[in-house]
Structure formats: C-alpha cells, structure tokens
Amino acid sequence: MARPRSFDPDDVLEIARQVFWQKGFQATSLDEITAASGIAKPSLYAAFGDKHALFLRVLDRYHDGILGWAERTLAQPGPAREAIRQWLTGFIPYCSGEKGQRGCLSINSATDGSLDQAALRKSIERYNRRLEELLRTRLRADRAQFKKGFDPDITAHTVMVVHAGLMALAHQTPDSKQVKAVIEQVMGLLA
Amino acid sequence: MARPRSFDPDDVLEIARQVFWQKGFQATSLDEITAASGIAKPSLYAAFGDKHALFLRVLDRYHDGILGWAERTLAQPGPAREAIRQWLTGFIPYCSGEKGQRGCLSINSATDGSLDQAALRKSIERYNRRLEELLRTRLRADRAQFKKGFDPDITAHTVMVVHAGLMALAHQTPDSKQVKAVIEQVMGLLA
DNA sequence: TTGATTCTGTACCTATAAGTACAGAATAAA
DNA sequence: TTTATTCTGTACTTATAGGTACAGAATCAA
Numbered sequence: 001m002a003r004p005r006s007f008d009p010d011d012v013l014e015i016a017r018q019v020f021w022q023k024g025f026q027a028t029s030l031d032e033i034t035a036a037s038g039i040a041k042p043s044l045y046a047a048f049g050d051k052h053a054l055f056l057r058v059l060d061r062y063h064d065g066i067l068g069w070a071e072r073t074l075a076q077p078g079p080a081r082e083a084i085r086q087w088l089t090g091f092i093p094y095c096s097g098e099k100g101q102r103g104c105l106s107i108n109s110a111t112d113g114s115l116d117q118a119a120l121r122k123s124i125e126r127y128n129r130r131l132e133e134l135l136r137t138r139l140r141a142d143r144a145q146f147k148k149g150f151d152p153d154i155t156a157h158t159v160m161v162v163h164a165g166l167m168a169l170a171h172q173t174p175d176s177k178q179v180k181a182v183i184e185q186v187m188g189l190l191a
Numbered sequence: 192m193a194r195p196r197s198f199d200p201d202d203v204l205e206i207a208r209q210v211f212w213q214k215g216f217q218a219t220s221l222d223e224i225t226a227a228s229g230i231a232k233p234s235l236y237a238a239f240g241d242k243h244a245l246f247l248r249v250l251d252r253y254h255d256g257i258l259g260w261a262e263r264t265l266a267q268p269g270p271a272r273e274a275i276r277q278w279l280t281g282f283i284p285y286c287s288g289e290k291g292q293r294g295c296l297s298i299n300s301a302t303d304g305s306l307d308q309a310a311l312r313k314s315i316e317r318y319n320r321r322l323e324e325l326l327r328t329r330l331r332a333d334r335a336q337f338k339k340g341f342d343p344d345i346t347a348h349t350v351m352v353v354h355a356g357l358m359a360l361a362h363q364t365p366d367s368k369q370v371k372a373v374i375e376q377v378m379g380l381l382a
Numbered sequence: 383t384t385g386a387t388t389c390t391g392t393a394c395c396t397a398t399a400a401g402t403a404c405a406g407a408a409t410a411a412a
Numbered sequence: 413t414t415t416a417t418t419c420t421g422t423a424c425t426t427a428t429a430g431g432t433a434c435a436g437a438a439t440c441a442a
Contacts (some may be wrong), residue, residue, distance in 0.1 A: 001411060003420080006420075023305055027305030039420090040422085041421090041424095042419085043421085050396045051401090060292055107302060107359050109204060110359065111294055112215055112302070113213055113215035113218060125363050128360070128363060153348060154373065156370045158324070161353055161356035161360060163356065164355070164356035164359040165354065165359065168298050168356065168359040172315065181348070184350055186380075188380060189380065192387060192388085193388035194440090195388085195438080196390095219431065232430085251407090323440070384442085385441090386439105386440090386442100387414085387438100387439085387440090388439085389437080390435105391434105392434090394434100396429100397428105401424105405422090405423105405426085406420085406421090411416090412416100
C-alpha cells in the first residue's frame with residue numbers, strides 16, 4: 001500500500017557499527033554513514049531516529065551478539081575453567097585488530113565521557129551485568145571443582161576486570177602472545 | 192620589554208585537565224575551557240597552540256603526575272607485594288569518582304577512536320611502557336620473594352591489565368569494596 | 383615619557399555536521 | 413489506471429565550534 005523500504009535495516013546497522021567502532025560516536029558523522037551505506041539521511045532518520053538512537057540500536061545489537069556467544073561458550077560441558085578460558089580467549093581477535101577494529105565497542109563507549117545519555121549508560125550497564133551473571137552462574141554451579149575458600153562471585157568480577165583491561169589495552173599492543181600469557185596466568189586464580 | 196602573561200600556564204592546564212577529563216576530548220569545546228579558566232581563546236592559542244596541542248600538554252602533565260607517584264610508591268622498602276598492593280589501591284579514588292572524574296584520563300583517551308593523532312598515541316604508549324617497566328623492575332628485583340616459576344615480566348603485564356580493567360569499569364560501578372576484593376584476589380598471583 | 387613588544391578581549395570568519403522541507407518515485411489497493 | 417501512502421534524494425537551514433584579525437592595554441628598556 002506504499003513504497004517499500006529499499007534497504008535491510010540490519011545491513012545498515014552492521015555498516016554503522018563498523019564506522020562507529022572505528023571512529024567512535026562523536027567523531028563519526030552521519031555523512032560518513034550515508035557514504036558507507038549508500039542510504040540517504042532522511043531514510044536513516046525515518047528508520048532509526050537521530051544519531052543517538054541509531055547508535056543505541058547499534059550498541060544493543062553488538063551487545064546481543066556477544067551475549068549470545070558468551071551464553072553458548074559458558075554453557076559448554078566440561079570443567080568451568082575451560083569454558084572461561086575459551087570465553088576470554090574468544091576476545092583475542094578484538095584485541096589484535098583482526099576484526100578491523102581495536103578493542104570493544106562497549107568499553108570504548110563506556111569510557112567516552114561525551115556519552116552521558118542515560119539510555120546508553122543503561123545499555124552498557126545491563127550488558128556488563130549480564131556477562132558477569134553468566135560467569136557467576138557458571139562458577140557457582142561448578143563450585144565443587146575448586147578448592148575450599150573459592151569465591152565464585154568475586155572471581156566472576158575479577159574475570160570481568162581482566163576482560164575489560166584486555167579490551168582497553170587492545171588499542172596499543174596487539175601482541176596476542178602476551179595476551180595469551182596473561183589469560184593463562186589469570187587462570188591460576190581458578191583453582 | 193613587553194606585556195607579561197596574566198595567567199599561570201600550569202593553572203590553565205589544571206583547569207583544562209578537569210574539563211577534558213570530565214567530558215572527553217571531542218566533546219569539550221574550547222569555549223568551555225575559556226569559560227572555566229577565564230582565559231580568552233587567543234591567549235590559549237598563543238600559549239599552547241591548537242586544541243590537540245593543548246590536550247597533549249594536559250595529557251603529558253597527567254602522565255607525569257602519575258608516573259612520579261608510581262615511582263615513589265613502587266620504590267618503597269618492604270615486600271614487593273605490599274608496594275604493588277598500594278600502587279593498585281592508590282587508583283581507587285579514580286574508580287569511585289572521589290576525584291570528581293571517573294576512570295583514567297589516559298585510558299579514556301586511549302579508547303577514544305577519534306584520537307588518531309600520532310603524538311597522542313605515542314604519549315599514551317610511552318606512559319604505559321613506563322608504568323609497566325616500573326612494575327617489572329620491582330618484581331624482578333624482588334624475585335627471590337616469590338616461589339619458583341614466578342615470572343615477573345608476565346606478572347607486570349597482568350597487573351597492568353587489571354589496572355586498565357579497573358579504570359575502564361570505573362565508569363559504571365563505584366563500589367570500592369568490590370574493587371578492593373578484586374585487588375586482594377589478584378594479589379594471589381604474587382606468591 | 384616614549385616606544386617597542388607582547389599580551390588580552392571582542393568580534394568575526396569558516397567549516398562542518400545534525401537535522402529537515404519538499405518534490406518526485408515506487409508500491410499496493412481499489 | 414488511478415490514488416493513497418510511504419520511501420528516497422537533493423538541497424537547504426541552522427547551530428556550533430575551531431581558529432583568527434585587529435585594536436587596544438600592559439609592561440620594560442631607553
């Protein structure tokens with residue numbers, strides 16, 4: 001009953017993600033997104049709203065992707081240690097720039113002082129809360145595998161800290177051998 | 192032989208640091224700095240150069256301040272464990288917002304994709320290299336205090352990762368009790 | 383006091399980027 | 413085929429922010 005949309009919103013979000021990831025929210029202009037996607041501004045505004053709303057969509061999509069993968073990885077059978085090692089190791093591509101970007105879009109956004117938008121903060125907090133929850137749940141379930149005095153809650157948070165640190169430092173040293181060594185050493189806390 | 196400067200450049204850098212720290216480089220306008228400092232733009236440009244140069248001065252100053260403190264803290268007598276615990280603990284005010292800002296200006300800048308300026312990247316890399324060097328040197332010197340197989344180089348890097356992670360997560364959860372618990376758990380790697 | 387010199391403040395220029403008005407194109411229903 | 417409806421692209425408006433021209437003020441040396 002009307003002219004149909006000429007693009008797949010998901011494709012545009014994917015392209016917008018790449019641009020935002022590479023340059024950050026502030027430094028990315030809508031013109032760059034229109035250039036990269038081929039979609040004119042009025043179409044973007046009609047489909048997603050303003051720049052903040054578009055970024056929020058991109059970020060939520062990013063979060064969902066990682067959460068899905070984290071859920072699968074941390075649900076695998078076998079020792080909890082192995083699951084968590086794989087989880088941490090899975091982020092190495094984000095560190096080394098193999099994905100074309102450096103670091104984590106979420107962490108990059110969290111440390112961006114300009115993003116005081118409540119909705120964005122909320123999305124990031126929710127994401128971190130969920131990731132930590134996945135880690136905590138798994139560590140609690142397999143508590144018997146660790147020695148007496150092991151604290152699954154604190155350990156889950158520590159793993160989150162290490163993860164954030166790797167992502168933050170990813171912007172400088174893409175030495176994946178060093179990253180692996182750190183992960184191995186941190187695994188020493190899961191005993 | 193000419194009109195003297197009416198302000199102390201160091202004071203201005205201090206004020207600029209606060210503004211940049213709070214809002215980030217991109218989101219901070221020079222007008223905000225002139226408003227906060229009372230110094231008009233032409234004076235800023237004459238004294239520091241353009242916005243990037245000003246930010247670089249601010250960042251270098253910030254780095255020097257922390258490096259000086261780190262040097263003193265890590266040079267203290269006693270067990271290396273204690274020195275490093277104090278070093279990590281010293282960053283808690285940066286985590287909890289007690290300083291009015293959240294997180295670390297350097298990390299915030301490192302994760303800001305818009306800062307592709309080579310000079311800035313260099314300053315940040317140098318800073319991280321020096322911090323890690325201080326940790327490494329101390330751990331190597333006190334190697335005898337740890338058990339066989341202890342690797343001071345990897346441990347130094349791991350401590351850097353934890354530090355970066357705490358600073359990155361500082362933007363969300365200002366629970367200093369949790370931060371302390373993480374530090375205590377990580378100290379378990381220094382044995 | 384005078385003059386050379388450098389700083390300060392106002393007011394401006396210019397570029398960029400977010401957001402939109404509007405005319406025309408594409409579709410589905412009638 | 414006609415028409416209602418929604419999308420698309422061009423071109424525009426507007427605000428903001430980086431940077432500067434210029435006139436006048438403040439200092440020190442002579």
